[in-house]
Amino acid sequence: xxxxxxxxxxxxxxxxxxxxxxxxxxxxxxxxxxxxxxxxxxxxxxxxxxxxxxxxxxxxxxxxxxxxxxxxxxxxxxxxxxxxxxxxxxxxxxxxxxxxxxxxxxxxxxxxxxxxxxxxxxxxxxxxxxxxxxxxxxxxxxxxxxxxxxxxxxxxxxxxxxxxxxxxxxxxxxxxxxxxxxxxxxxxxxxxxxxxxxxxxxxxxxxxxxxxxxxxxxxxxxxxxxxxxxxxxxxxxxxxxxxxxxxxxxxxxxxxxxxxxxxxxxxxxxxxxxxxxxxxxxxxxxxxxxxxxxxxxxxxxxxxxxxxxxxxxxxxxxxxxxxxxxxxxxxxxxxxxxxxxxxxxxxxxxxxxxxxxxxxxxxxxxxxxxxxxxxxxxxxxxxxxxxxxxxxxxxxxxxxxxxxxxxxxxxxxxxxxxxxxxxxxxxxxxxxxxxxxxxxxxxxxxxxxxxxxxxxxxxxxxxxxxxxxxxxxxxxxxxxxxxxxxxxxxxxxxxxxxxxxxxxxxxxxxxxxxxxxxxxxxxxxxxxxxxxxxxxxxxxxxxxxxxxxxxxxxxxxxxxxxxxxxxxxxxxxxxxxxxxxxxxxxxxxxxxxxxxxxxx
Amino acid sequence: xxxxxxxxxxxxxxxxxxxxxxxxxxxxxxxxxxxxxxxxxxxxxxxxxxxxxxxxxxxxxxxxxxxxxxxxxxxxxxxxxxxxxxxxxxxxxxxxxxxxxxxxxxxxxxxxxxxxxxxxxxxxxxxxxxxxxxxxxxxxxxxxxxxxxxxxxxxxxxxxxxxxxxxxxxxxxxxxxxxxxxxxxxxxxxxxxxxxxxxxxxxxxxxxxxxxxxxxxxxxxxxxxxxxxxxxxxxxxxxxxxxxxxxxxxxxxxxxxxxxxxxxxxxxxxxxxxxxxxxxxxxxxxxxxxxxxxxxxxxxxxxxxxxxxxxxxxxxxxxxxxxxxxxxxxxxxxxxxxxxxxxxxxxxxxxxxxxxxxxxxxxx
Numbered sequence: 001x002x003x004x005x006x007x008x009x010x011x012x013x014x015x016x017x018x019x020x021x022x023x024x025x026x027x028x029x030x031x032x033x034x035x036x037x038x039x040x041x042x043x044x045x046x047x048x049x050x051x052x053x054x055x056x057x058x059x060x061x062x063x064x065x066x067x068x069x070x071x072x073x074x075x076x077x078x079x080x081x082x083x084x085x086x087x088x089x090x091x092x093x094x095x096x097x098x099x100x101x102x103x104x105x106x107x108x109x110x111x112x113x114x115x116x117x118x119x120x121x122x123x124x125x126x127x128x129x130x131x132x133x134x135x136x137x138x139x140x141x142x143x144x145x146x147x148x149x150x151x152x153x154x155x156x157x158x159x160x161x162x163x164x165x166x167x168x169x170x171x172x173x174x175x176x177x178x179x180x181x182x183x184x185x186x187x188x189x190x191x192x193x194x195x196x197x198x199x200x201x202x203x204x205x206x207x208x209x210x211x212x213x214x215x216x217x218x219x220x221x222x223x224x225x226x227x228x229x230x231x232x233x234x235x236x237x238x239x240x241x242x243x244x245x246x247x248x249x250x251x252x253x254x255x256x257x258x259x260x261x262x263x264x265x266x267x268x269x270x271x272x273x274x275x276x277x278x279x280x281x282x283x284x285x286x287x288x289x290x291x292x293x294x295x296x297x298x299x300x301x302x303x304x305x306x307x308x309x310x311x312x313x314x315x316x317x318x319x320x321x322x323x324x325x326x327x328x329x330x331x332x333x334x335x336x337x338x339x340x341x342x343x344x345x346x347x348x349x350x351x352x353x354x355x356x357x358x359x360x361x362x363x364x365x366x367x368x369x370x371x372x373x374x375x376x377x378x379x380x381x382x383x384x385x386x387x388x389x390x391x392x393x394x395x396x397x398x399x400x401x402x403x404x405x406x407x408x409x410x411x412x413x414x415x416x417x418x419x420x421x422x423x424x425x426x427x428x429x430x431x432x433x434x435x436x437x438x439x440x441x442x443x444x445x446x447x448x449x450x451x452x453x454x455x456x457x458x459x460x461x462x463x464x465x466x467x468x469x470x471x472x473x474x475x476x477x478x479x480x481x482x483x484x485x486x487x488x489x490x491x492x493x494x495x496x497x498x499x500x501x502x503x504x505x506x507x508x509x510x511x512x513x514x515x516x517x518x519x520x521x522x523x524x525x526x527x528x529x530x531x532x533x534x535x536x537x538x539x540x541x542x543x544x545x546x547x548x549x550x551x552x553x554x555x556x557x558x559x560x561x562x563x564x565x566x567x568x569x570x571x572x573x574x575x576x577x578x579x580x581x582x583x584x585x586x587x588x589x590x591x592x593x594x595x596x597x598x599x600x
Numbered sequence: 601x602x603x604x605x606x607x608x609x610x611x612x613x614x615x616x617x618x619x620x621x622x623x624x625x626x627x628x629x630x631x632x633x634x635x636x637x638x639x640x641x642x643x644x645x646x647x648x649x650x651x652x653x654x655x656x657x658x659x660x661x662x663x664x665x666x667x668x669x670x671x672x673x674x675x676x677x678x679x680x681x682x683x684x685x686x687x688x689x690x691x692x693x694x695x696x697x698x699x700x701x702x703x704x705x706x707x708x709x710x711x712x713x714x715x716x717x718x719x720x721x722x723x724x725x726x727x728x729x730x731x732x733x734x735x736x737x738x739x740x741x742x743x744x745x746x747x748x749x750x751x752x753x754x755x756x757x758x759x760x761x762x763x764x765x766x767x768x769x770x771x772x773x774x775x776x777x778x779x780x781x782x783x784x785x786x787x788x789x790x791x792x793x794x795x796x797x798x799x800x801x802x803x804x805x806x807x808x809x810x811x812x813x814x815x816x817x818x819x820x821x822x823x824x825x826x827x828x829x830x831x832x833x834x835x836x837x838x839x840x841x842x843x844x845x846x847x848x849x850x851x852x853x854x855x856x857x858x859x860x861x862x863x864x865x866x867x868x869x870x871x872x873x874x875x876x877x878x879x880x881x882x883x884x885x886x887x888x889x890x891x892x893x894x895x896x897x898x899x900x901x902x903x904x905x906x907x908x909x910x911x912x913x914x915x916x917x918x919x920x921x922x923x924x925x926x927x928x929x930x931x932x933x934x935x936x937x938x939x940x941x942x943x944x945x946x947x948x949x950x951x952x953x954x955x956x957x958x959x960x961x962x963x964x
Contacts, residue, residue, distance in 0.1 A: 527957040528935055548935065551810040551817075552956040555789040555835045560607060560850045560864040563871055563892040566901055572956060573964045584931070 003256040004184040005071065008213065009129075010078040010093055012118055013103035014111035014471065018133040021165040022103055022174070023079060029171050030063040030075065060096075060199070060211050060258055062241040062248075067179045075178060076241075076258035078198070080117075086346060087475065088294050091120055092198040092274045095290060096213035096258060099127040099182030101174065102149070106132045106140035106162070109148050109442065112412040112471035118153055128153070129177050130160040136167050152438045187255030193217035193225070193279040195253070195261075196288050200271040202322035206238070208265035209247070212277055213258050215288060220252040224280040225263060228287040232270040233280050234263035268325045294326045296344025297405070297476070298351055298455050299388040301332055301369035301498065302358070303340030305589055309364060310339045316362035317341060320354060327354060332389070336498040336587075337367055342389055348455055367592050370501050373451045376403040376479050390500040393486040396537060403479040404504075405451040408433075411462070413470035415443045420465040428453035429504060448477060450504070487512055489519070489595075490533040491585045499595060512542035515595050522591035525549040530585050603685075604867075605655040605849040606678060608639060609860030610663040611878055614698070618731050621793035623862035623876040624661040634882045635860075636670045640677045642859045645886045647681030654685035655846035655856075658712075664694035668706030675711040689714055689753075689845040696734040696742040704742075704749035714753040714844075715746055716786070722773040726762050740780065747781045753842060755784035760820055761813040762790060763806035770816055771823060778827035783842035787820050788835050789813060814953050821949045832910045834952045851905045853897040859887065871896045903963045908955065912938075912946025921963070928962055 013019035063075040080093040094100065100121040104110060121128055130149050132142045142162045149157035161173035199211040212219075219225065223236045240250035241259040253259040265271060273294070276287035304313045317329050328344035345351040351371060358364050375387045377394055378401040387393055409430070411421055415437070425432070425447045433446035449458075454474065462470050487508055489499035503511055512534030519532045523546045534542040554565055612627040612635075625631070656678060658671070671692070678684050691714040692707060699717075707715075721727050722736040734742075739756075746754055756777055760770065777785065790807065792798045808816065821831055829837035833851065836844065849856050850866075858865040862876040871893035874881065881887055899921060906913045915922055929945065932938045937951035937958050951958050 527937075527954065527961050528931065549810075549954065549957060550814045551789075552954050553789065553834060553952065554956060555791060560856055560858060560866060561873070562850065562864070562866070562896070562901065562905065563873075566893075566904065569904060569956060569960050569964055572960050 003187065006074045006076065006185055006256050007099065007178050007182050008076045008078065008097045008185055008256075008258055009099040009101060009178060009182050010080050010097050010121075011101045011103060012080070012114060012121060012128075013133075014105065014108070014114045017103050017105040017108065017111075017114070018165045019079075019103055022101070022131070022133065022163075022171075023077060025165050025168055025171045026075075026077060026175065027061065027063065028168075029175060030065045060242055060260075062243060062258070065175055065179070068176060069179070073179055075175075078258065086350070087116075087120075088292070089199070089273055090117060091124070091290070092196065094121050094124045094126060095288075096196055096198045097124075097126055098185055099129060099178070101178070102128050102130045102153075103133050103165075104130060104145050104149060106134045106142045106145050107137050109145050110152055110412070110438070112410050112444075112473040115152065115412065115444075116410065116473040116475075122153075122155075127182050128155050129174075129181050130155065130157040131174055131177075132160050132162045133165050135162045136164040136169065148439055148442075185256035187214070187216050189218050189254045191216040191255070192282045192284040193219050193223075193277065194284045194288060195219065195277040197227070197271055197273055197275045197277060199273060200268055200325075202268055203262075206262040206264075208262075208268050208271050210261050210263075210265070210271050210277070211258075212253070212261055214253050214255050216255050216284065217279065218252060218254045219261065219277070219279070221249075225261070225277050226280040226283060227270060227272075227275050227277055228283075229272055229275040229291055229293075230270050232265075234265055236261055236263050238262040268322055272325065294346065296326065296328050297347055297451065298345045298371050298373060300343055300345070300351060300371045301334060301337070301340055301389070302329075302343050302355070303334065303337040303367045303369075303498075305365035305367050307338045312362065313341065313358070313364055313366075316358050316364060317343070319362075320357060324354075326350070334369075334391075334498045336496045337369075337592075340367075344388070348459070367498075367589055369498050369592075370595070371455045372501065373405050373455055375405075375484060375502060377401070378403075387502070390486055390502050391497050393500075393502055396485070402482055402484040404482040404484060406448055406477040406480045407451050407454065407474040408477050409447045409449050409454070409472065409474045411445045411447070411470055411472050412438070413443060413445070413466050414441055417466040417470060418443055418445070421445060421462065421470060424458075424461060424465055425449065428458060429506075449474070450480075450482065451476075452502070452504075485536045488535045489515060490531075490535060491519075491523075491587065492528075492530055493533075494585075495535075496587075498592065508536060509541055516542040516544040518594045519591055520544040520546055522594040523585070523587055526586055528584065601650060601652045601683065602855065604651040604653050604682065605657065605846050605854065605856035606643075606653055606682075607657045607659060607846075607856055607858040607863055607865075608663075608674065609858060609863040609874075610658055610660040610666060610693075611635070611861050612660070612665050613662045614665065614695075615731070615733060618797040619790060619793065621796050622661065625878055627662070627665050631878070631882075632666065632670070635878065636666070636673060638882045638884075638887075639674055639859055641885060642887050643674070643677045643681050646857050646859075649681070649683050651682050652685055653678060653682040654688045655849060656684075656688060656690045657846040658692040660693055662695050662698060663692050664698040664703075664707075668703065668710045671707060671712065672710040691716055691755075691844070691846055693718065694742075696739045697732075699742050699745065701745045701749060704746050704751070708750045713751070714755065715751050716755040716757065716784075717742060717746070719743075719756040719777065720759045721762070721769075722776040723769055726759070726765065726769065726773075729762060730759065736776070740776075743780045743782060753784070754782040755786060755838075755844065756780075756782050758785055758787040758820070760787055760789045760816050761808050763803075763808075765808060765816060767816065767819050770819055774820060774823045774827065778824070778829065784836070784838045784844065785824060785829050786836050787817075787824065789817060817953050818949050821952075830910075831949070831952075834908050834955055848909075851909050853902055853905060861887075863887075864892070865889070866896055869896070870894060900963055904959050907945070907947060907959050907962070908952075910946055912944050914944055916943065925962060932958060932962070 011019045060078045065073045065075055078093050080090050132145055146157040161170055163170040194216040195212040195214040197210050200208050203209050219239050221236050226233045238249040239253045239261050240248045274291040278284045304310055321327050326346050329341040332342040377385045379398050380400045430447040430449045436444045483505040484502050485505050485508055487503050488495045516532050516534050529548040530546040532544040533540045611624045613624040614627050690712050692712045693716045695718050719739045724735050824837045828839055831837050832843050855867050857867050861874055861878050861881045864873045872889040872891045874887045874889055903913055929940050
C-alpha cells in the first residue's frame with residue numbers, strides 16, 4: 001500500500017453539531033455501507049451514546065474513496081469522544097491522525113469543547129479542515145461562522161465547505177478536501193515496529209482488540225509483540241482493519257495504516273491507551289511520546305438498593321471494566337447502605353454514563369453517594385494521604401495541611417450572560433483569570449475553580465443561567481491549599497456515613513442547613529420522631545426534626561375479618577423493607593437521592 | 601363443651617350509607633324471606649349440639665329490617681342445632697329509623713338482649729352529612745323506647761373526625777349520649793373506604809387532618825371514661841361488665857361461625873369466608889366458603905389482636921419472642937405509646953391511635 005494514498009483523520013465537533021451525521025454521510029458516499037444497511041449514526045454503537053448524542057468510545061473505520069483526480073484513496077476515519085472527561089483519549093486519537101475535520105454548526109458557532117479539541121489538534125500538528133454544517137437551517141449564518149473560525153482559531157476558513165450532513169448536501173466537497181488538504185502519513189515499513197494504541201475493547205471470542213496507528217515498521221500475524229508501558233508480550237492472531245460493521249483480518253498492518261490487532265489478550269488493563277506496541281524480537285529504541293496512565297478524578301460509592309444484588313453489581317462492574325480500563329472500583333462497606341463499591345471515574349459524565357449503564361443494561365437499582373474528589377492531606381507527622389472517601393478523612397487535629405484539586409475552566413457564552421456566569425463562578429469559589437471577546441457577541445471566560453465545586457451540578461446550573469447557551473470545558477491544574485472540613489449528618493443521634501462529605505468551611509453552614517431541610521422533607525413521619533443534625537466534628541451546626549406520625553389506626557376490626565387486617569400489617573412491613581433501616585430510623589431511597597440533588 | 605359464637609350477616613339496607621363498604625343490597629320483602637330460609641338451612645348445616653353457643657350477633661347491613669318473627673325463627677333454629685347458652689349475649693345491629701316501641705318489644709321477646717344502635721352523632725348536621733335518615737331526637741327516643749321494652753344492654757355507634765367537627769361537637773354528642781340509659785359506646789374514626797361514594801376528593805378535603813383527628817379521638821376517649829365508659833379496645837368503651845362478649849371472640853381468637861354473604865368465620869382451625877353474593881347464598885343449599893387462613897391464631901395474629909385490647913399482651917405468653925419484644929419496650933414507653941407493668945404490655949390512647957405502627961414495630 002502506497003502511503004500517499006492514505007488519509008488518517010478524525011472529526012471534531014461540539015455535541016449536536018453533527019459529527020455522527022457527517023460520519024454517516026461519509027460512510028454512505030464512500031459506499032462503505034450500502035444505503036439500505038444504514039442505521040442512523042452507525043459509529044455510535046451504544047444506546048446511551050445515541051440518546052445523548054455523544055460519542056463515548058472511539059471507533060475507527062477504513063473507507064475507500066475514488067477522488068476527482070481518478071485515484072483510489074484509503075480513508076481511516078477515527079471517531080473521537082467529544083467530552084472533556086475523555087480528554088486524554090481524545091488526544092491519543094488525534095495522535096493517530098494527520099488531519100481533523102472541524103465541524104461547526106452554522107447557527108451556533110464555535111463552542112468551548114470544540115475550541116479545546118481544535119487547539120489540541122493543532123498542538124498535535126494536525127491539518128484542520130473546517131466545515132460549516134447545518135446550512136439548511138433558517139438561522140444558519142455560514143459567513144459569520146467562517147469569520148468566527150478565522151478570528152478565534154486563526155485558520156483560514158472562508159473556503160470551508162458549506163454542507164448539510166442531514167440533507168446530504170455538498171458532502172463530496174468534504175471528501176475532496178480530505179484528499180487535497182490532509183497530508184498522507186509518513187513512516188518507514190522497514191523500521192522496527194512502533195504503533196500507537198488509541199483505543200481497545202473486549203471481545204468475548206477474540207479477547208481484547210486493540211486499535212492502533214502504525215507509525216513505523218510492519219506487524220504481521222504470528223509476530224511476537226510487546227506493549228511497552230505494561231511490558232506484556234503477546235502473539236498476533238489477527239491484524240487488519242475495520243469496515244463499518246466488522247473486522248477484516250488482513251494478515252498485516254504497515255506504517256501509515258490504522259487498524260486493529262487481536263492477540264488473545266485477556267485483560268484490558270494490559271492495553272493502556274497511549275501505549276506503544278513494538279516487535280518483541282526487534283524492538284524500537286523508545287516508545288512514542290505522550291503516554292500516561294489515566295487516573296480517576298471523581299469518586300462515588302455505588303450500592304445496590306437491594307442488598308441481595310451485591311453480587312450482581314460486582315459482576316456488572318467487572319463486565320464494564322473489561323471495556324473501560326479507566327473505571328476503577330473496590331469493595332466498600334457503609335453502615336447505612338451495606339455492601340457496595342467505591343468507584344473512580346474520569347469525570348462527571350463518565351460517572352453518569354457508568355451509573356446509567358449499570359441501571360439500564362444490568363437492570364440494577366442503585367443508590368449512589370455524593371461524588372467526591374481526591375483531597376491531599378498532609379498530617380502533622382508529615383505523612384501525606386490522598387482521601388477519596390469522606391469516611392476516611394483524618395481527625396482535624398492531625399491535619400497540618402489540606403489541599404484540594406483545582407481546574408482551569410474555559411467558558412464560552414453570549415456576552416449578555418457574563419454577569420450570571422461570574423456570579424456562579426464566584427459562588428463556586430472561582431478565581432477569575434481573564435475574559436476575551438471572540439466577536440461582538442461572544443466571550444470566553446477563564447476561571448480557576450475547585451474541582452469539588454464543579455463535580456456535582458455546575459454544568460446544569462451554568463446551562464440554566466445562560467438559557468442553555470454557555471459551553472464549558474476544563475482541565476486539571478493541580479492541588480491548592482484549602483480550608484476543608486468534614487460534614488457529618490446524624491439521624492436520631494447516629495452518623496449516617498453515606499451522607500458525610502468534605503466541604504469548604506465557608507460553605508459548610510449553608511449546605512448543612514439545606515441538607516437538613518431536604519432530609520426533613522423526604523423522610524416520612526414515622527412511629528418515633530427523627531432528629532436530623534448536621535455536625536462538624538462534635539459541633540452541631542444545623543438541626544431539624546421529623547415529627548412522629550400522629551395517626552395510623554384501623555378503627556374498625558369488624559365482622560371478624562381478621563385476615564384483611566393482618567395482611568395490611570404485613571404489607572406495611574413489606575413496604576418498609578424498601579427503606580433503609582439506619583439504626584432506628586427508616587430512610588427511603590429518595591431521601592438519599594434528594595440530598596445528592598441539592599440545587600445550589 | 602366448646603364455646604362458639606354465631607355471626608349472621610343481614611345484607612339488606614333501606615338506604616345504603618355513602619361511607620359504608622359492608623356488603624348490602626336494597627331491601628325487599630320477598631328477598632328477605634328467601635334469605636332467612638337460606639340462613640336456617642345453613643344453621644342446620646353447621647349444626648353441632650356439642651357446641652355451646654354463648655354469643656349471637658346479627659350484623660349488617662341493617663338487621664333490624666328483619667321482623668321479630670324472622671329473628672325468632674333463626675333463634676329457634678339455633679337452639680335446635682346447637683346448645684344455646686341460657687345466658688347467651690344476643691346482639692342485633694339496629695338503625696333508629698327502623699325501630700318503634702312495638703318492634704322493640706317484639707325483638708326483645710324474640711330473644712334479642714343487646715342492641716347496637718347506629719346513632720353515629722347527636723348533631724343533625726353531622727347526621728345529614730353521613731346520609732343517615734334519623735335525627736338526634738329520633739335516636740334519643742329510640743334508646744328510651746328500647747329501655748322501656750326491656751333492653752338493659754344497649755350500645756351506640758359514634759363517628760369521629762367528620763368534616764368541620766369541633767371538640768365542642770364531640771363533647772356535645774358524647775355527653776348527650778352518655779346521659780341516656782346505655783352501657784356501651786363504639787367510637788370509630790371515619791375512614792373513607794375505597795370504592796364508596798366518600799372515596800373522593802370533595803369529601804376527603806373536608807375531613808380533619810391527622811393532627812385534628814387525633815385530638816378529637818383523644819378527647820373522645822377522655823370524655824367517655826370520665827362519663828364511666830371505660831376504653832377496652834381501640835374503638836370500644838363500656839360500663840363495667842358490659843364489654844361486648846361477641847366482639848371479644850374476634851380479639852381473643854375464639855371460634856365463631858359466620859353465616860350470610862361476606863360473613864367471616866374462625867372455626868375448627870381455619871379462617872374462611874363467604875362471597876359477597878346474596879343470590880349465590882340464597883340459591884345454594886349451603887353457603888360456599890373460601891379459606892382465608894389455614895393456620896390462624898399464630899403468635900403474630902394473637903399478639904396483634906391482643907394489643908388492640910386495653911388488657912394488652914402478657915409477656916409470659918409471647919414465648920420465644922419475649923426478649924425481642926422486651927428490647928423494644930423502653931423506646932415505645934418513652935414515646936408514650938405503651939404502658940408496661942413488668943408483665944403486661946398495653947397501649948395508651950396515644951398508642952391506640954398509632955396502633956398499626958406500634959404493633960408492626962413490636963411484633964412483625
